[in-house]
Amino acid sequence: MYNSQHRIVLRALFSERDWVDLYRLHKETLVAPGQIAGLLSFMLERKYCLVDGLRAQITSSGRNWVLQNRKQIFCKVHAEWREGSKSERPSILMPSSPYLPNLAYLDRDFFVRKA
Amino acid sequence: MVERSTEVMSMSNFADVFRLAMRNQWLENKSNAVEEILSLCVTPEQKTLVTKLIERFHYATPNDQLEYRRSVALHIVETLKIAPSNAIIIALNDRELADSSSSYVQQMKGVLAEYDGWKSGNFVDKLRSAVSAAEDGKFIIIVDDFAGSGDTIAKKSMWLRQELKACGKDCNIFVAVASAMVSSKDKIVPLVKDYYAVNWLRRGLTDFYDGDDAVSMSLAMEQLEENLRKRSNGKSIKDYSFGWKRSEATYFLEGDNPPNNNFPIFWWPELKGGAKRNRLTPRI
Numbered sequence: 001m002y003n004s005q006h007r008i009v010l011r012a013l014f015s016e017r018d019w020v021d022l023y024r025l026h027k028e029t030l031v032a033p034g035q036i037a038g039l040l041s042f043m044l045e046r047k048y049c050l051v052d053g054l055r056a057q058i059t060s061s062g063r064n065w066v067l068q069n070r071k072q073i074f075c076k077v078h079a080e081w082r083e084g085s086k087s088e089r090p091s092i093l094m095p096s097s098p099y100l101p102n103l104a105y106l107d108r109d110f111f112v113r114k115a
Numbered sequence: 116m117v118e119r120s121t122e123v124m125s126m127s128n129f130a131d132v133f134r135l136a137m138r139n140q141w142l143e144n145k146s147n148a149v150e151e152i153l154s155l156c157v158t159p160e161q162k163t164l165v166t167k168l169i170e171r172f173h174y175a176t177p178n179d180q181l182e183y184r185r186s187v188a189l190h191i192v193e194t195l196k197i198a199p200s201n202a203i204i205i206a207l208n209d210r211e212l213a214d215s216s217s218s219y220v221q222q223m224k225g226v227l228a229e230y231d232g233w234k235s236g237n238f239v240d241k242l243r244s245a246v247s248a249a250e251d252g253k254f255i256i257i258v259d260d261f262a263g264s265g266d267t268i269a270k271k272s273m274w275l276r277q278e279l280k281a282c283g284k285d286c287n288i289f290v291a292v293a294s295a296m297v298s299s300k301d302k303i304v305p306l307v308k309d310y311y312a313v314n315w316l317r318r319g320l321t322d323f324y325d326g327d328d329a330v331s332m333s334l335a336m337e338q339l340e341e342n343l344r345k346r347s348n349g350k351s352i353k354d355y356s357f358g359w360k361r362s363e364a365t366y367f368l369e370g371d372n373p374p375n376n377n378f379p380i381f382w383w384p385e386l387k388g389g390a391k392r393n394r395l396t397p398r399i
């Protein structure tokens with residue numbers, strides 16, 4: 001599974017014909033150097049990129065790989081923020097369960113007083 | 116959620132974290148923690164020391180740990196040639212609190228089950244129970260995932276020998292651990308029949324530098340430790356300087372509680388002034 005930081009790096013590499021300045025990418029997006037390194041190590045092993053100091057460049061086989069896997073990389077997104085914490089989730093009501101008000105909150109004497 | 120950088124790093128720190136992470140995959144999710152330590156460095160010696168220590172870390176994944184347990188089992192069965200009928204595998208845990216040694220004994224069951232004859236009765240997860248479980252002539256094998264200074268194993272082996280002698284039981288005691296500091300041999304070897312470790316680890320500073328380099332690197336570490344709060348969670352930094360009993364360990368098992376034998380710069384909870392740290396090897 002590719003995370004949002006991987007996607008940022010891959011988008012930057014794919015968009016450039018030339019070398020990508022990794023520090024500039026970090027400054028612009030706060031992508032963590034460890035995450036960049038993890039992705040580039042994976043790509044280097046497969047000759048999908050070149051790394052020279054703090055710059056990286058995607059190779060033609062790397063471009064092909066991104067193209068062939070673009071759905072998996074960019075579309076299969078696990079949005080953890082959608083789920084929220086368990087404590088925030090309300091208990092699930094059955095569709096058939098009636099709504100019952102808390103009778104203690106009802107002003108039973110309203111019509112008597114206002115009549 | 117995989118953390119991003121909390122703020123823009125200096126180019127120098129970014130470069131150091133990036134280079135370290137390219138060579139050490141386990142740092143992939145630890146950028147902020149590494150950067151925190153690098154930010155404490157005010158001299159080139161401190162920075163050199165910290166980056167070298169991080170590179171020297173012995174890092175093990177759960178798969179590695181399984182292989183270590185298999186190696187311990189192989190040593191017991193094939194090298195020591197101890198038969199299950201004569202063996203008791205024990206943990207050194209003698210307290211009510213959770214302890215890694217008890218769980219290690221449980222995990223050894225899985226790998227020794229691959230050999231014939233081993234039964235539940237061969238495994239004892241508390242030290243005190245080992246005395247009653249032992250019989251004259253049996254082999255007692257102490258297992259654990261890590262031996263740091265060797266003090267714990269030495270103290271408890273000595274206690275075990277005395278208790279067995281008091282009961283009139285004559286048993287040979289062996290120690291087999293996944294990883295151990297080489298410096299622990301001095302304390303343990305005189306007390307047991309055999310001391311085996313899958314990985315022998317050197318002290319991160321003393322065993323890599325000598326002469327003037329050793330002096331300047333030790334000074335660099337002392338200066339780094341000055342940044343740490345003197346007391347935290349009821350512990351005094353003086354007791355843990357350079358790691359418990361100055362073990363100088365650099366050891367990390369993924370998903371496990373790292374030992375206090377590691378340099379405290381990697382796990383001490385607070386900085387001077389009380390600020391909470393983002394730690395490279397957090398521990399309880």
